[in-house]
Amino acid sequence: MVEVTERYAVGTPCWVDLSSRDQQAALDFYRDLLGWQGEVGAPEFGGYAVCALNGRPVAGIMGPVDPGPGQPAVPPSWTTYLATDDAEATLTAIGDNGGTVLLPVMTVGDTGKMLVAADPSGAVFGVWEPLEFLGAQVVNEAGAVVWNELHTSAPGEVGAFYNAVFGARVAPMEQMPEYLSYEVEGRSVGGVLNLADDPPGTPPHWRTYFAADDVDSTVDALVKAGGNVLSPPTDQPWGRVALVQDRDGATFSLITPAPM
The missing domain is CATH 3.10.180.10 (2,3-Dihydroxybiphenyl 1,2-Dioxygenase, domain 1)
Structure with a gap:
């Protein structure tokens, strides 16, 4: 087992999460398949569930993503998050280098800051700046x-x-x-x-x-x-x-x- 106790280097995949149509069904599915423990989270964080493996955070599961007015529904999918030390600077760099910001920088309580973007080819990824939450603690x-x-x-x-x-x-x-x-x-x-x-x-x-x-x-x-x-x-x-x-x-x- 590899336990992660220090910040991920900038650019390293540090977290993954799932957008699902039925959050509880997804929690049950991955519990049975991969041995995760997780439950629907606090309402102030949209019910986001941090799933654990042997007591350590391993991935996130959330319910349906609201695409915004007039936008097509977001299909169920896994998103990879890349680590950064400065989410705002990364957002600027994404736009300056041909990427597209899909969700601007958002502070997630005391845990960290995130954004979602697409690279120039259209591949979607997340960005995570840790505060109290490093990301996956077991890999x-x-x-x-x-x-x-x-x-x-x-x-x-x-x-x-x-x-x-x-x-x-x-x-x-x-x-x-x-x-x-x-x-x-x-x-x-x-x-x-x-x-x-x-x-x-x-x-x-x-x-x-x-x-x-x-x-x-x-x-x-x-x-x-x-x-x-x-x-x-x-x-x-x-x-x-x-x-x-x-x-x-x-x-x-x-x-x-x-x-x-």
């Missing part, structure tokens, strides 16, 4: 986030964007030159894939990977709980991976990482 174990991956139609353009906004670097991964690494301070903290490898019609997005001790049995449990399999478990150099949807249609990956 890289069964039931927790183990990887975040950007799927984009313009790897070069978005690489320049994330470098300008967060100081991150997108470059070929040494062991797999066909796969791009998303690096912060010289360390690979995520991946980047060309959207051409996704099914036709898939929009640019950040994908969340959750670790599982046994992907095959976890996928079986997901199906029994009303989830959907988009790509069945397959062996990859980095582990055994499946692409799935929860009962609400939010897409994510499950992986049993290969032994290091």
Whole structure:
């Protein structure tokens, strides 16, 4: 288990949360699938639920997102948040470098500040400036986030964007030159894939990977709980991976990482 006790470096994926059509149903689904503990939160925070794994925050789940007057409904989806030390400065940098701010900086009580944006290719991501809440406090174990991956139609353009906004670097991964690494301070903290490898019609997005001790049995449990399999478990150099949807249609990956 990897416990996080210090601030994430700027640009590092630090949190994920789910927008769902039925918050309680989503809480029940992920409790049974990944072993999370969570409940609907305080009304002043819109009922936002911070889910825990072995008592430590691992992800958030909220109800339907209000898109605003005249805007299409926001589909159920997972959002990856990137760490920052200054949310206001990051908001400015996003606009200055071809991104689009979807939700301006909002202070979330004493926990931190957040915003939501899209990169130049249209992939949506969140930004988190911690105050009292660092983000995920456990990663890289069964039931927790183990990887975040950007799927984009313009790897070069978005690489320049994330470098300008967060100081991150997108470059070929040494062991797999066909796969791009998303690096912060010289360390690979995520991946980047060309959207051409996704099914036709898939929009640019950040994908969340959750670790599982046994992907095959976890996928079986997901199906029994009303989830959907988009790509069945397959062996990859980095582990055994499946692409799935929860009962609400939010897409994510499950992986049993290969032994290091």
